Amino acid sequence: MCSNDNTGTAQPTxxxxxxxxxxxxxxxxxxxxxxxxxxxxxxxxxVPLFDGHLEIDLGNGERVIAPVKNGVPYYRDLGVEHDVFNGNDFECAFIEVEFLK
Incomplete structure (x- = not known):
């Protein structure tokens, strides 16, 4: 992830x-x-590490619910702008793999 406003509460490692x-x-x-x-x-x-959903703020007043399954990856092209929220009543995590070249 790049170009972050650093106001999020999720913990990156x-x-x-x-x-x-x-x-x-x-x-x-x-x-x-x-x-x-x-x-x-x-x-x-x-790659989500849980079954549940993420809530995604697209910045235009639209917030979408994205169902995810543990271990089932999804791909996105560069240029995506958003804020991703935990929409579950439990701790959750995902692995993000960025292709720098």
Whole structure:
């Protein structure tokens, strides 16, 4: 993730960072924790570590619910802008893999 406003309450832990790839775990301790508003400067894959859903603020007054399944990845192109929230009544996390080249 790049271009972050640093106002989120979710906790990032970078596991791998080299010239080609960055792998970050995003951990949300409770409902409402969020990443903070950000723009993705790279293509990326997210691997949820839970069954449930994320709430995504798209910045235009629209907030969508995104169901996710444990271990089932999804891909997004660079340029995505959003703030991601834990919409569950339990702690949750996902792994984000960014393709830097």
């Amino acid at each position: 970078v596991f791998i960072e080299n010239q080609r790839t960055r792998v970050t775990e995003w951990r949300f301790a409770r409902r409402g924790d969020n990443t903070g508003w950000h723009r993705h400067d790279y293509d990326y894959v997210v």
